[in-house]
Amino acid sequence: MRIGAHVDQADPLAEAATRAAEAVQFFLSDPQGWKAPKPREDADRLRAAEVDIYVHAPYVINVATLNNRIRIPSRKLLLGHATAAAQLDARGLIVHGGHVNAGDDLAVGFDNWRKTFAYAADSGGFPVPVLIENTAGGDNACARRLDALARLWDALGDYEVGFCLDTCHAYAGGEELLDLVDRVKAITGRIDLVHANNSKGGFNSGQDRHDNLDGGTIDPELLVAVIRAADAPVIVETPGGATGQGADIAFLREQLGTGA
Numbered sequence: 001m002r003i004g005a006h007v008d009q010a011d012p013l014a015e016a017a018t019r020a021a022e023a024v025q026f027f028l029s030d031p032q033g034w035k036a037p038k039p040r041e042d043a044d045r046l047r048a049a050e051v052d053i054y055v056h057a058p059y060v061i062n063v064a065t066l067n068n069r070i071r072i073p074s075r076k077l078l079l080g081h082a083t084a085a086a087q088l089d090a091r092g093l094i095v096h097g098g099h100v101n102a103g104d105d106l107a108v109g110f111d112n113w114r115k116t117f118a119y120a121a122d123s124g125g126f127p128v129p130v131l132i133e134n135t136a137g138g139d140n141a142c143a144r145r146l147d148a149l150a151r152l153w154d155a156l157g158d159y160e161v162g163f164c165l166d167t168c169h170a171y172a173g174g175e176e177l178l179d180l181v182d183r184v185k186a187i188t189g190r191i192d193l194v195h196a197n198n199s200k201g202g203f204n205s206g207q208d209r210h211d212n213l214d215g216g217t218i219d220p221e222l223l224v225a226v227i228r229a230a231d232a233p234v235i236v237e238t239p240g241g242a243t244g245q246g247a248d249i250a251f252l253r254e255q256l257g258t259g260a
């Protein structure tokens with residue numbers, strides 16, 4: 001089980017070294033902005049690195065929305081990030097499930113996801129696996145609760161789609177962690193990556209506030225059980241920089257007995 005962290009995009013390999021991380025996830029642009037990613041000067045080093053690379057798409061992306069002025073640029077930006085991620089031999093591009101606005105039909109949101117994959121297929125398909133991540137909040141989300149996730153996966157049935165399970169988002173989003181992996185896999189058939197985070201917010205609070213693994217409102221033993229059951233690469237997106245994340249990675253290795 002490869003274990004790593006979400007790190008600053010300036011020098012991901014240096015960040016990996018300070019955390020003894022076997023994998024890193026980073027943004028390729030401002031996560032709150034609409035700018036297309038620029039080619040990276042360290043692309044050769046990243047491709048050659050022992051460390052596994054994951055790219056997180058910007059938060060502004062929402063391919064599900066009925067708002068054209070968000071949906072259309074979201075599709076383009078997602079494909080642009082996939083292309084840039086492929087240049088780094090990234091293992092996956094993580095993107096949030098998105099949502100529709102209050103009063104809008106969620107069914108259209110799921111179909112907009114299908115259209116996003118159809119749009120990418122028109123230019124040969126996404127060049128890296130796209131991993132849709134479950135989210136913590138909102139009443140009209142495509143991937144907060146598993147009933148919605150099942151409808152999303154039905155809509156995307158024709159395409160190869162990956163899944164990223166965020167433990168904080170699941171718990172704060174109102175899904176019990178007990179047997180969560182089995183219930184997710186019954187829908188998606190796969191978990192490609194785990195975002196291992198404890199939660200500052202309580203169960204079903206809807207709050208996307210990550211905490212260190214042995215802090216927060218989730219019993220750390222339950223958290224470890226979910227991560228073990230998922231049997232997928234792990235990225236911590238926890239606070240405390242290299243010290244906090246390094247401790248979380250060491251904690252997981254000890255609990256999972258994976259050494260390193």
Ligand SMILES: [Zn+2]
Nearest residue numbers: 133166195237
């Ligand atoms: Zn996450």
